[in-house]
Amino acid sequence: MEEHGGSGGSAKQARSAHVDTSKAERAVWLMKCPPLVSRSLRAPPSDPSRPVAKVVVSIDPLNSNDDDSPPQFTMELAGTEAGHIPKCFVMDMSKDFIPMSVFSDTPQGKISVEGKILNKFDMRPHxxxxxxxxxxxxxxxxxYMVKSRQIQIIDNDSGAHMRPMPGMISFSTSGPSEKKKPPAKATDTKRTxxxxxxxxxxxxxxxxxxxxxxxxxxxxxxxxxxxxxxxxxxxxxxxxxxxxxxxxxxxxxxxxxxxx
CATH class of the missing domain: 1.10.10.10 (Winged helix-like DNA-binding domain superfamily/Winged helix DNA-binding domain)
Structure with a gap:
């Protein structure tokens, strides 16, 4: 990495532009989980001494060393939200993905490489x-299917504000060669x-x-x-x-x- 000379503010900006790669080779996991699992992991635990979740690794001892079948990973949540929330989830592991790394950015502008993704997991209910x-x-x-309806009371019930004001209506005559544009199809509208x-x-x-x-x-x-x-x-x-x-x-x- 090239070093920049100078002193004062320019030297400080040059140092902040460097990327810390001391932990670039550290192996990390990338996990894709449902929102309810993410909320459970982020929620403050009732007992700080207990873990929020544990990962169980299942290995078949009868498989030979030449067998490429990966071990089975399962996550069990220690505490969940109120309601019908599953506690056990299967973590499907895959290694066939584009190499990726994890970066962090501090408020001071320092960028660091936190590690290299070794395994990728897709979570689904057990x-x-x-x-x-x-x-x-x-x-x-x-x-989500329940539609909320609102009733608004109109103070001015005379209906004067509903009538078009003078100059708002324009009359135009169209010749025989002019054609009306067809209404836009439903497929033309952009769906959200x-x-x-x-x-x-x-x-x-x-x-x-x-x-x-x-x-x-x-x-x-x-x-x-x-x-x-x-x-x-x-x-x-x-x-x-x-x-x-x-x-x-x-x-x-x-x-x-x-x-x-």
Missing amino acids: NQNLDLYAKLCRERTNK RRDRGEMEEIVFKLFERQSNWSLRNLIQETDQPEQFLKDILKDLCVYNNKGTNQGTYELKPEYRKSRD
Whole structure:
């Protein structure tokens, strides 16, 4: 790394621009977890002496050293929020990802490399908690489906402010060659993406109504961007390429079992 000469403020700025790489080779884990797990890990513990969670590593002693099957990781939460919150989660480990590192930035402007990501984990509810997780999804979906309505009382009930004022209405004559522009299609309007956790709960609710859905009907029901909805369906559903339900999605067996 090149050093810059000088003194005073210029030397201080040059030092703050350096990146601390003393911990660049430290191995760290990257874990993708549901929001409810993140809230439980961040919540202050009732007993500071107890850990907020523990990770259980399961290894089959009968496997040979040549077996490349990875060990099984499970996280058990020590304390959870009120309500139907699962406590046991499976951590699916993967090593096939683009090399990444973790950086930190202090308020003083110092940048440090905290480590290199060794393993990547995707968290999902354990099989023993599927029924509990499905119940939690139904409760949240019902909560989001309720529309809040407001009643506003108009003080000026004469209706004068509702009538158009002079000069607001303009009359125009159109010739025979002029054509009215067709109304914009629904697909032309930009759809706003919802929170992913909220959308997963809405998808579960829709599949409780019927077991098979086409992509077009799901877009009409959820009013979400097509690619965003496809990414969610890829994680939760299977696509039927043939058979009586060809061209439709249905829930994966593990989610369909919990729904039943």
